[in-house]
Amino acid sequence: MTDAIQKPEKKKSSLLQLDARTRTRNAAEKRFKAYGMIAIAFGLLMLSILVFNIVTRGAGAYQQTFIALEVELLAGKLDKKGNRDLDDIKKVSTFGYTPLLSNALEAKVIELGIETDLKAKKMVGILSKSAAAQVRDYVLNNPNKIGETIGFEFLASSRVDGYLKGRVSRDSIGNDKNISPAQLDLVDALKAEGCLAKRFNMSFITGSDASDARPEAAGMGTSMIGSFFMMLVVLVLALPIGVAASIYLEEFAPKNWITDIIEVNISNLAAVPSIVFGILGLAVFINYMHLPNSAPLVGGLVLTLMTLPTIIISTRASLKAVPPSIRDAALGVGASKMQSVFHHVLPLAAPGILTGTIIGLAQALGETAPLLLIGMVGFIASNPPDSIATGLLSPNSAMPAQIYEWAKRADPAFYERAWGGIIILLVFLVTMNTIAVILRRRFERRW
Amino acid sequence: MSTTSLLVIAILILATLGYFLASKRAISTAGGDRRKLHSLPVYYGSNAAMFTAIPALGVLLIWLLAQPMLVERNVLSTIPDKLITEGSSIGLVMSDVRRVADGLEVVVSTGTLSQNETLKLDTEQTDIRALLAGVGAAVGSDVLPEMLEVAQNYRAQTKMGQLWMVLSIAPLALIGFALSVLAAKPTFRARNTVERGILALLVLAASLAILTTICIVFSMLFESINFFKLHPWTDFFFGGSWAPNFRGDSDLSILPLLWGTIYISIIALIVAVPVGLFAAIYLSEYAGPRVRAFAKPLLEILAGIPTIVYGLFALVTVGPALVRVFGRGEEGLLGVEWMSGATAVLTAGLVMGIMLIPFVSSLSDDIINAVPQSLRDGSLGLGATPSETIRQVVLPAALPGIVGAVLLAASRAIGETMIVVLGAGAIAKFSANPLEAMTTITTRIVSQLTGDTDFASPETLVAFALGLTLFVLTLGLNVIALYIVRKYREQYD
Numbered sequence: 030m031t032d033a034i035q036k037p038e039k040k041k042s043s044l045l046q047l048d049a050r051t052r053t054r055n056a057a058e059k060r061f062k063a064y065g066m067i068a069i070a071f072g073l074l075m076l077s078i079l080v081f082n083i084v085t086r087g088a089g090a091y092q093q094t095f096i097a098l099e100v101e102l103l104a105g106k107l108d109k110k111g112n113r114d115l116d117d118i119k120k121v122s123t124f125g126y127t128p129l130l131s132n133a134l135e136a137k138v139i140e141l142g143i144e145t146d147l148k149a150k151k152m153v154g155i156l157s158k159s160a161a162a163q164v165r166d167y168v169l170n171n172p173n174k175i176g177e178t179i180g181f182e183f184l185a186s187s188r189v190d191g192y193l194k195g196r197v198s199r200d201s202i203g204n205d206k207n208i209s210p211a212q213l214d215l216v217d218a219l220k221a222e223g224c225l226a227k228r229f230n231m232s233f234i235t236g237s238d239a240s241d242a243r244p245e246a247a248g249m250g251t252s253m254i255g256s257f258f259m260m261l262v263v264l265v266l267a268l269p270i271g272v273a274a275s276i277y278l279e280e281f282a283p284k285n286w287i288t289d290i291i292e293v294n295i296s297n298l299a300a301v302p303s304i305v306f307g308i309l310g311l312a313v314f315i316n317y318m319h320l321p322n323s324a325p326l327v328g329g330l331v332l333t334l335m336t337l338p339t340i341i342i343s344t345r346a347s348l349k350a351v352p353p354s355i356r357d358a359a360l361g362v363g364a365s366k367m368q369s370v371f372h373h374v375l376p377l378a379a380p381g382i383l384t385g386t387i388i389g390l391a392q393a394l395g396e397t398a399p400l401l402l403i404g405m406v407g408f409i410a411s412n413p414p415d416s417i418a419t420g421l422l423s424p425n426s427a428m429p430a431q432i433y434e435w436a437k438r439a440d441p442a443f444y445e446r447a448w449g450g451i452i453i454l455l456v457f458l459v460t461m462n463t464i465a466v467i468l469r470r471r472f473e474r475r476w
Numbered sequence: 477m478s479t480t481s482l483l484v485i486a487i488l489i490l491a492t493l494g495y496f497l498a499s500k501r502a503i504s505t506a507g508g509d510r511r512k513l514h515s516l517p518v519y520y521g522s523n524a525a526m527f528t529a530i531p532a533l534g535v536l537l538i539w540l541l542a543q544p545m546l547v548e549r550n551v552l553s554t555i556p557d558k559l560i561t562e563g564s565s566i567g568l569v570m571s572d573v574r575r576v577a578d579g580l581e582v583v584v585s586t587g588t589l590s591q592n593e594t595l596k597l598d599t600e601q602t603d604i605r606a607l608l609a610g611v612g613a614a615v616g617s618d619v620l621p622e623m624l625e626v627a628q629n630y631r632a633q634t635k636m637g638q639l640w641m642v643l644s645i646a647p648l649a650l651i652g653f654a655l656s657v658l659a660a661k662p663t664f665r666a667r668n669t670v671e672r673g674i675l676a677l678l679v680l681a682a683s684l685a686i687l688t689t690i691c692i693v694f695s696m697l698f699e700s701i702n703f704f705k706l707h708p709w710t711d712f713f714f715g716g717s718w719a720p721n722f723r724g725d726s727d728l729s730i731l732p733l734l735w736g737t738i739y740i741s742i743i744a745l746i747v748a749v750p751v752g753l754f755a756a757i758y759l760s761e762y763a764g765p766r767v768r769a770f771a772k773p774l775l776e777i778l779a780g781i782p783t784i785v786y787g788l789f790a791l792v793t794v795g796p797a798l799v800r801v802f803g804r805g806e807e808g809l810l811g812v813e814w815m816s817g818a819t820a821v822l823t824a825g826l827v828m829g830i831m832l833i834p835f836v837s838s839l840s841d842d843i844i845n846a847v848p849q850s851l852r853d854g855s856l857g858l859g860a861t862p863s864e865t866i867r868q869v870v871l872p873a874a875l876p877g878i879v880g881a882v883l884l885a886a887s888r889a890i891g892e893t894m895i896v897v898l899g900a901g902a903i904a905k906f907s908a909n910p911l912e913a914m915t916t917i918t919t920r921i922v923s924q925l926t927g928d929t930d931f932a933s934p935e936t937l938v939a940f941a942l943g944l945t946l947f948v949l950t951l952g953l954n955v956i957a958l959y960i961v962r963k964y965r966e967q968y969d
Binding site for chain 1: 667679682758761777782785788789887
């Protein structure tokens, strides 16, 4: 009977040897893990391409080509009456200064012994169009210098600058009426003599936007001031209102349908597209309240409404992180509910609130779309405001809007400016986020 | 200094005065013994400051918002028809009136003319346009006598309103001041009153969120209604083409824009969802603490970069790179001529996808981490490999949350502006070719509302209808997504 039981055929398998099914499962496992790695690598690759792009394309904006020239301020052209009266000198427009520049350039060419077929009038084309204005400003500030020969450093025109930076080549200027190969020969010769060179360009950081024809003179300074005033408005309004709203919702609000509506509302507002806030700003602040167009105050108000949800959400999280024992202890020694919150809970939550506020501000600083609708675009303000009131109410641009303005202009020289502007913007954002991270690391308490 | 700022300063001084007087009075009525007071002296002071300043400032704020509207309504009815010329509208005339009136105020404040002199101005004798230009107020055309009359009327009414404002707010502050200082006695429960006041302020701050939403909805709703009065709603919702024409008679249909928006968003999601999801899976299930500490913050940098940077990236880097691959005929990498310009659906979609990667990955990361460890342990204990555990246990458990995250990402993509403004192009059309330029709802809002806008033409007002549609669309997605995420979280907490 016993032999009726068939011995099972012995399978040749070993734990040390993988069978086919295990192999496919292990292969699937490896593939799956590889997908994850590829995904992360893709994300990091994109980040590095982006950063590489920003740095390589933007760095050029911080270098600018300058031409050193000695200009003779001819009294016969600038002050025909010879009485050094400022009003008379002012009557000479920048047009009247151009001959001085061409004379100076021609003298330089002859002095250095450079051979060129160019007429003096054509030579001036390598200078920026802002050069004449630069001399005029100097003369108006120092009328007693008329008749002397003064050394100036002029910006080169954007094509010459692009030629030195490799953006413009002899092949690419075939149809360009702003520059000719002969002018580039002159540039080469001047460069060899050392009176034309690239150097650090401070006016990109401090200056204001320039017209379409003068990309070389455009700067970020004024729009930085505009952004600064907007951030001031956002900080002054969004921080107190956001903290007050969070305190109410977290500490005092009864659980009922009104509170529910407010909460759902806030989380939805956080996800409303920013451009909708721009429409709101246009309709309510400008059309209805008649606040001035393009003013940093209006921009600040719009961004306040936009960042409020962010600040409320992070403030509530940090209020929630304060343990109830603190509140109970305060109530136990006779404090009122209000005192327990303002004297004990709020100071303990302050680092978290500050972190959230800085992150909210950083978000607001980089926002562009709503600013376009309320008219905060480039080339509005040319001088820095002289008081806080004018800073808030006079038209200005903001950093991201200025970058957008440059990105829209067709001249590639403006792209370089836009990338350069992005570097400044990102420096601000990185600084703000670093401060937020440091605050969080140093002051965050785990209970 | 203007009347309003003087009034505000006066109220604030009175409030400070009230603070000190009331706390002094509270101590002195208690015979100098603080223990006999119900509350700390600070509270008596704060109570006085609160009752002096807050009602007065509140009324002032409402007054400032309401007065221009009422004055304008009164003045609007007095504008003679003669002023409304061809190509102009009552709104434009009104803004001219306002400019003349404000300019005259500036003339007075700079001391060019006295108040009485400006009231006696005559268009025959003085060139008012030049006068106003002298103080920096530019008026579009010469000031007609009728215009001046209306402007003077406007000024008179504004002056009257300001007078009444001072006459009604100053007593309010004084009454509050007197009552609260007199009330500072030991038996008065100052702390309770002050705390009720603070609570009211907190409630006010919290309801600002609701107020914002109401403002958003109403501002867009009113202008949208104006738009639908000028333009048939059937064309807006069901028409087939978008061709704004500033001489009127434009085709303004949302459908081609909606198609562009959805197409770009779908491409963005095709990039962002797999990459973001796999990155989240790897970070939460496979990566060690060191890789996680290094890769997660780096990925999140992508989320902190402003969208204008992505826009420029699309326009200057990604677009030309795609043209090099798909365009330029023989010179291109593929030798085809499918793409002519840098702006295309694919350009904007790819870049938007990159922007959304960290958004999807950090949301999914949270959701995957919320799946209880016991589920994983059970699966691994039965002999499943980690990837089988993830695919068959963790992901199904996390699915509702991930769907919510994808919906939130979709709502982001639909509302994104700068990337599409710079990267997608401006041509509204129905096309399935991702290498063509198309346009989106947000792009058209920007282009219809920047530059000179005339709020009486359908070409401008259509932006509000587009905005309202966009708002409803994203709100719907958000509500569904938040509902799913919330419901799912309740399961495991």
